[in-house]
Amino acid sequence: MSSATTARSTEVTVELHVNGRVYPARLDSTTTLLDALRDDLHLTGTKKGCDQGACGACTVLRDGKRIVSCLTLAAQCDGSEITTIEGLAEDGVPHPVQDAFVKHDAMQCGYCTAGQVMSAVSLLGEDEDRRATDDDIREFMSGNLCRCAAYPNIVAAIREVAGE
Amino acid sequence: MTATLNKENIIGQPIDRVDARRKVSGAAPYPSDFDLPGQVYAALISSTVAAGRITRIDRSAAEAAPGVLAVLTYDNAPTLADPPTNALGSTMRRPLKDDRILHYGQHIGIVVATTRAQALAAAELVEVDYAVEEPVLDMDDPRARVEDNPFGMETSRGDVVAALADADVTVDSTYTIGAETNSPLGLFTTVASWQGGRLVVHDTTQAPSFMRKALAVMFGVPEESVRLLIPFLGGGFGAGLRLWSHTVLTALAARVLDRPVKLVLSRPQMFTSVGHRAASRQRIRLGARSDGRLVAIDHDALAANGIGDNLPSPIVAGTPSAYACDNLATHERRVHLNIPYTGFMRAPGAIEEHFALESALDELAGRLGVDPVDVRLRNYADVHPESGKPWSSKALRECIEVGAEQFGWSSRDPAPRSTHDGDWLVGQGMAAATFEFYALDCDVRLTIDRGGNAILRSAATDIGTGTYTITAQLVAELLGIEVERVRVEIGDTDQPQAPQSGGSGLAGALAAAVQDAAGALTERLARLDGRPGESFASLLDRHGLDELSANGHSDLAAAAEDSDVAPAGAFGAAYVEVGVDEDLGLVRVRRLVSVIDGGRVFNRKTARSQAIGGAVMGIGAALLEEAAYDPNDGRVANGTFGDYLVPVNADVPDIDVTFVGEPDTFNPTGSKGLGEIGIVCIPPAIGNAVFHATGRRVRDLPITLDKML
Amino acid sequence: MSDIEYVRPTDTSSAVTLVAEDPDAAFLAGGTTELDLALKDRVIRPSRFVDIGRLPLRGVTREGDRLRVAALTTMEELAADPTVRSRLPFVREALLLGASTQLRNMATIGGNLLQRTRCRYFRDPAVHACNKREPGSGCAAIEGVARMHAILGAGPSCIALHASDLCVPLVAMDAEVELLDADGTRRVPLTEFYRTPGDRPDVENVLRHGELVTHVVVPLLPAGTRSGYIKVRDRQSYEFATTSAAAAVQVEDGTITAARIGLGGVGTVPWRAWEAERVLVGAPANERTYRAAAEAAIRDPFTVPGTAFKVELAKRTIVRILRTVTA
Known part of the structure; x- marks a missing residue:
């Protein structure tokens, strides 16, 4: 049995590895990664838009791959490497995707933006055929809703970084 | 002294959104990101029937549940005053007023507990029995109460009956639009606390000044004792223009407990708690001469409204000013149903009006054998058709002509079903738009400090349109300083009052007030006897001043009343190409050209984003979005983001945006507002393109695949 | 505040026991179905989540003209498998047309097979008439807003749709499901794995409580297909x-x-x-x-x-x- 379990308990002890830091936490067993990030770790850059895996606003990277943190228990991530929007910049230097989003105005209200950026960062590490054309980028960014519809600007931002 | 925008060194320039860095780094705080010391959490109890009365409500199990601090329902909550009517004409039935149930999802109580999970769990323990009544859900239900001309907006000129009878060609079509939800990504949130008798609320609202007034009245405190804070909104599209019951209930719970209370709506609750675009049915009758000149427009609109609600849906408001036509009549009716409260949704009324009128014009063009572009141009209103006054500015002709050129309209084969591409029929359609002028009064305070930095304060909000950015640009331009030296402090009702971000009216009103303030401040600075080339910092320093401030005010609506021009809103034209897979019923937008006359454009980058955003929401309205009410119990049967479909990235083709026209002559800054013009042409342009592709006219939005089979 | 226990066994037989011993316990794999239903829609109330996410049931093995897919392989992993690309291209297409990349990185193949219907009446606990949740209570969907619902295998008791894309080519391929419980393993053809609702819409497949889907075996398409x-x-x-x-x-x-x-x-x-x-x-x-x-x-x-x-x-x-x- 893993350390994440205790005898007939509805609480769990987990070690969350977020943005290179280790956060030991004692949580309700059903605490989602999203709620743990926002409420317990106070990393509020990751947003809740639907809480049911249908909007992508809560996208983070788990061991380098994009997931929705609303349908993931914090307990399931015990020991996994989580990257959130707060962890993208290195030594204060923004990630190129963040710069490109600013330049192309790939946001309006900004609420979905963290999820869009995380998804875009992940996309750049996925198969190249997922960003070969604008239509490919559109398809593989379709898990992130943007009601303000910055979509064409998001595509332009990703295209620019992908082409570099 | 007046400051004027006689140069465009900074204004108009496509600078990066000034808050972009905060947004891409997750640092911009939205209401749900605020937590206060000692804060506790609320959950709502919602009705599970659409009509009837509560016969029993048992709080005991919830009250006994772990962590629970309060359970408030109609029979134990302190009584509040009724909310006032505001400039938007909307009133709200006071929450927890009595035992009546008027719609599914009505908030019938609020539970507060130490943690969010405890509150949610306890809310499920409240037992409610209802005396259920059969809800009135259908517009044609004979039990439904229908009001004629509820807002006094009906107009007529000439003799429409005679003109229709004499017309060479007529169109008589009925258009329906399903209910649509604003569905901003940000979950509406209220964090309320009473601090020494003062109510402080972080709330998702587009109209903080209105909300302050309303909350003050309801809670019986002076207006100064209410403070609304909303630095970043998370989208609204009109959903934040009304005071909603969850805000009131959270503030009430905070008062009862004397602790900060936080409530975040769930996504399903967003579908029943923060309004929607009402379902509507319109009948348009057009009469024309064989040369394409309109001789009659008769427009009848019916829109749904909640029971006990009183919200305008101004569908026929813009019809009289759209085209030059001597004989015109509009009729408006409102039908009250057991549906969740309606609200304002981007271009309220105008999107409905344009879908009907611009589709009917396309039908007319087909019957006349005249190009749809020419029909618009032959009926072009060179002066305002109602007042006869010249427009303050109007470049609709350029919108139509530039759009046609960019789209390549002249190479379009006018015959329906004329173009194929594999399994796809390809069609092209267009529409034009005239948006109504709208403005409310606005106040700002402009300060220059000893460091040479300017601070602009106002209770306005930035809902993503770029208010922070264009305001900074305006101040920088008017004071002749760098944008980086301007700080914009908005989203706080402790600042001077401002109108809502809605009706495409904020930018114009705010800009005029900023210009007024800049003029006053410049005058005060001039009195300080500045030396040539001397910086503000040096000037203030020399006079031992820490800062210098001036107030600014605008009231464009009042100025409009005795203006000798007709103040114009924005104009636009859109050209759309669709592909229709007729076998499978699929409709996809392949390209879209949007041309807009918004007067002076304050920032070409954020303005373009506005136009794109409007176009995409228009694609959703045309092809995807409808909130479906269960015909038996009135629940929203598709109230999740998995079921209610808004456009995704893959639905959006290349969108070509062009701005035309000149600075408006009525608004002192030349602006006409851009938030809504981008959406209004899109549904009719798509419907017209679908007709061109297939020969099939779909008069019922959204055009989902089942309607194409 | 939750009353759900969370356990994460490290071996498969413990996992099976942990579910079998508690009639209200549930396996938790990717979570995209289970957490949604239990925590968000709140229409299932498990007493215990047995997190099987780290069991050694991941990966794709070629066995002659068949592919043996361990149940915890994610949708993205299966779509990326070279044999799937070359010999089961329509399986890859179905995978990539489903959900979003985020969800495909989480959702497992076993979980995809066992996904629950999207019927909003099933997924709303405020709806009383749902034979799938409460046999004999009726079906609100039949009289309600039914668009994304079934027309085959449906009847007056239930019209809830099985919404999987992946299962469509799998059922066409005569894929088989390997199941494990305390009594051992068995193999069931996918075409016989599911039950149409009849008068028991709550019974969706032949799985016994505590039985775990461990593998899906998919025949490869013959060359030239x-x-x-x-x-x-x-x-x-x-x-x-x-x-x-x-x-x-x-x-x-x-x-x-x-x-x-x-x-x-x-x-x-x-x-x-x-x-x-x-x-x-x-x-x-x-x-x-x-x-x-x-x-x-x-x-x-x-x-x-x-x-x-x-x-x-x-x-x-x-x-x-x-x-x-x-x-």
């Missing part, structure tokens, strides 16, 4: 199918010699169109044959006003995929 998956929906992406179809056919000298057809968006279970296959095999590869196959596939549908359009749409979907793969 042409396959494809089509998904029809209003939204271009990130939407469940209104209708879908998977087809694999072999054509020799203009005659169809082998055919496998699966249908999605129409069935209460992933639907194998046996009748269509019988019409196709031995018939000329032409439009008339395809239409006849489509007519055979959608026989005796159970429709309500909101789903009636699917009868014709499903037929056209079948014709389209057959035309596409034989082109």
Whole structure:
């Protein structure tokens, strides 16, 4: 049995590895990664838009791959490497995707933006055929809703970084 | 002294959104990101029937549940005053007023507990029995109460009956639009606390000044004792223009407990708690001469409204000013149903009006054998058709002509079903738009400090349109300083009052007030006897001043009343190409050209984003979005983001945006507002393109695949 | 505040025991179905989540002309498998047309098979009439807003749709499911794994409580087979199918010699169109044959006003995929 379990308990002890830091936490067993990030770790850059895996606003990277943190228990991530929007910049230097989003105005209200950026960062590490054309980028960014519809600007931002 | 925008060194320039860095780094705080010391959490109890009365409500199990601090329902909550009517004409039935149930999802109580999970769990323990009544859900239900001309907006000129009878060609079509939800990504949130008798609320609202007034009245405190804070909104599209019951209930719970209370709506609750675009049915009758000149427009609109609600849906408001036509009549009716409260949704009324009128014009063009572009141009209103006054500015002709050129309209084969591409029929359609002028009064305070930095304060909000950015640009331009030296402090009702971000009216009103303030401040600075080339910092320093401030005010609506021009809103034209897979019923937008006359454009980058955003929401309205009410119990049967479909990235083709026209002559800054013009042409342009592709006219939005089979 | 216990066993037999011993315990794999239903919609109330996410049940193995897919392989991992790309291309297509990349990185193959219906009446605990949740309580969907609902295998007790894309080609391929419980392992063909609702819509498959899906075994397409998956929906992406179809056919000298057809968006279970296959095999590869196959596939549908359009749409979907793969 893993350390994440205790005898007939509805609480769990987990070690969350977020943005290179280790956060030991004692949580309700059903605490989602999203709620743990926002409420317990106070990393509020990751947003809740639907809480049911249908909007992508809560996208983070788990061991380098994009997931929705609303349908993931914090307990399931015990020991996994989580990257959130707060962890993208290195030594204060923004990630190129963040710069490109600013330049192309790939946001309006900004609420979905963290999820869009995380998804875009992940996309750049996925198969190249997922960003070969604008239509490919559109398809593989379709898990992130943007009601303000910055979509064409998001595509332009990703295209620019992908082409570099 | 007046400051004027006689140069465009900074204004108009496509600078990066000034808050972009905060947004891409997750640092911009939205209401749900605020937590206060000692804060506790609320959950709502919602009705599970659409009509009837509560016969029993048992709080005991919830009250006994772990962590629970309060359970408030109609029979134990302190009584509040009724909310006032505001400039938007909307009133709200006071929450927890009595035992009546008027719609599914009505908030019938609020539970507060130490943690969010405890509150949610306890809310499920409240037992409610209802005396259920059969809800009135259908517009044609004979039990439904229908009001004629509820807002006094009906107009007529000439003799429409005679003109229709004499017309060479007529169109008589009925258009329906399903209910649509604003569905901003940000979950509406209220964090309320009473601090020494003062109510402080972080709330998702587009109209903080209105909300302050309303909350003050309801809670019986002076207006100064209410403070609304909303630095970043998370989208609204009109959903934040009304005071909603969850805000009131959270503030009430905070008062009862004397602790900060936080409530975040769930996504399903967003579908029943923060309004929607009402379902509507319109009948348009057009009469024309064989040369394409309109001789009659008769427009009848019916829109749904909640029971006990009183919200305008101004569908026929813009019809009289759209085209030059001597004989015109509009009729408006409102039908009250057991549906969740309606609200304002981007271009309220105008999107409905344009879908009907611009589709009917396309039908007319087909019957006349005249190009749809020419029909618009032959009926072009060179002066305002109602007042006869010249427009303050109007470049609709350029919108139509530039759009046609960019789209390549002249190479379009006018015959329906004329173009194929594999399994796809390809069609092209267009529409034009005239948006109504709208403005409310606005106040700002402009300060220059000893460091040479300017601070602009106002209770306005930035809902993503770029208010922070264009305001900074305006101040920088008017004071002749760098944008980086301007700080914009908005989203706080402790600042001077401002109108809502809605009706495409904020930018114009705010800009005029900023210009007024800049003029006053410049005058005060001039009195300080500045030396040539001397910086503000040096000037203030020399006079031992820490800062210098001036107030600014605008009231464009009042100025409009005795203006000798007709103040114009924005104009636009859109050209759309669709592909229709007729076998499978699929409709996809392949390209879209949007041309807009918004007067002076304050920032070409954020303005373009506005136009794109409007176009995409228009694609959703045309092809995807409808909130479906269960015909038996009135629940929203598709109230999740998995079921209610808004456009995704893959639905959006290349969108070509062009701005035309000149600075408006009525608004002192030349602006006409851009938030809504981008959406209004899109549904009719798509419907017209679908007709061109297939020969099939779909008069019922959204055009989902089942309607194409 | 939750009353759900969370345990994460490190071996498979412990996992099985931990579920078997508690009638209300549930396996938790990717979480995209289970957490949604338990924590968000709150229509299931497990006492215990047995997190199987780190059990050694991940990866794809080629076994001759079959592919053995461990149940915890994610949708993205399976789509990326080179054998799937080359020998089961329509499985890859179906995978990548489902959900979003984020969800495909989480959702497992076993979980995909066991996903629950998207019926909003099933997923709303405020709805009392749901035979799937509470046998005998009725079906609110039949009288309600039914669009994304089933027309095949449906009946007056339930019209809830099985919304998987992946299962459509899998059921066409005669995939088998390997199951493990305390009594050992067994293999069940996917075509016999699901139960149509009948008068017990709550019973969706042949799984016993505590029985774990450990593998899915998929025969590879014979060389020279042409396959494809089509998904029809209003939204271009990130939407469940209104209708879908998977087809694999072999054509020799203009005659169809082998055919496998699966249908999605129409069935209460992933639907194998046996009748269509019988019409196709031995018939000329032409439009008339395809239409006849489509007519055979959608026989005796159970429709309500909101789903009636699917009868014709499903037929056209079948014709389209057959035309596409034989082109």
